[in-house]
Amino acid sequence: MLKLKDITLSFGNHIVLDDFNYNFQNGTIYGLVAPNGTGKSTLINVILNNLKPQKGYVEYNELQYNNEKTTVKLHQEICAFPDQSELFSFMTGRDHLKLYANLWHNDPQKVKDIISTLKMKTYIDRKVETYSLGMKQRLCFAMVLATNTSVMLLDEVMNGLDPQNVQLISHVLLNLRAQGKLIIMASHLLQNLQQYADQVLFLKNGKIIENLNNKAETKKYLEFHDSSLINDILEESNYQILPNQTILLPIDKLSQDKFDSIIHILLENNISFTVGKISLEDLFNKFYG
Known part of the structure; x- marks a missing residue:
């Protein structure tokens, strides 16, 4: 040690x-x-x-x-x-x-x-x-x-x-x-x-x-970029907006219906998104802007 x-x-x-x-x-x-x-x-x-x-x-x-x-x-x-x-x-x-x-x-x-x-x-x-x-x-x-x-x-x-x-x-x-x-x-x-x-x-x-x-991190996030539409669909959900305007939304805080609804709206409006654990780049932007 x-x-x-x-x-x-x-x-x-x-x-x-x-x-x-x-x-x-x-x-x-x-x-x-x-x-x-x-x-x-x-x-x-x-x-x-x-x-x-x-x-x-x-x-x-x-x-x-x-x-x-x-x-x-x-x-x-x-x-x-x-x-x-x-x-x-x-x-x-x-x-x-x-x-x-x-x-x-x-x-x-x-x-x-x-x-x-x-x-x-x-x-x-x-x-x-x-x-x-x-x-x-x-x-x-x-x-x-x-x-x-x-x-x-x-x-x-x-x-x-x-x-x-x-x-x-x-x-x-x-x-x-x-x-x-x-x-x-x-x-x-x-x-x-x-x-x-x-x-x-x-x-x-x-x-x-x-x-x-890094190896034990399993928490999943929905990640996409901010827009006026995003503010409407997120409502009171617990999300973070990074300095580069990326939105991170913890999936474990969403009900299945809410998650499905958000994904549907993102697809309907042709908004790109990813689902996965938080990246080191996102954490860097979060901590250092």
Whole structure:
């Protein structure tokens, strides 16, 4: 378990994390969702001990960043997605993977499996200076795999990837979860995140404002866009209008007759609608407008 207790961090008068508390469990994929500049990357840097909170502590397997010895032990258990600026242009992709495997004392033979899994064989032995942005992004993810750490922190890992590679990495993430890895991801690709995240944490004002159990969420909504007609058919129904004028109507609050009546009117007036559980995009619009 990765435990964050009473974490408070501010820059001057600007509080980024405010008495932040959460226990992250192994074998779970967590999504961090918030607009840019509202604490996602800061939270990851606190977990890495790159930023020191003014209050609170980080603990993993009963270890805290108390001294050099415990810090070294924690960094053997926790790895973060490297920035592309940290890549060495004169080295090959394979060199980077071997370097990370050695630094984290992982079996160098696993590098071959990673290259195969991520379909990197055609370019892995070229110098990184020849890589496209998508190739570099995949290499950075491969470097995290080469560490084989228990905790993996991934900040916008899908950036710059085409849909095929987004699905490939999503599949790898599910395999990592099955191995018992703890994965914390900050991502703006909410539709993709909803496919594999177990828990999704929405952050605002330095706190968690919504902790969505994505896999257990079964509540269904009728979703469509507002119009003058809509106001008439909804009457006193318990609905929400999002800032983008999308209407969310909880189905469990409707009688069958009322639901059938609304659907009939929507169809009769050629108004598009969907029925399903609330999307992360809708929640983002709800919380951040």
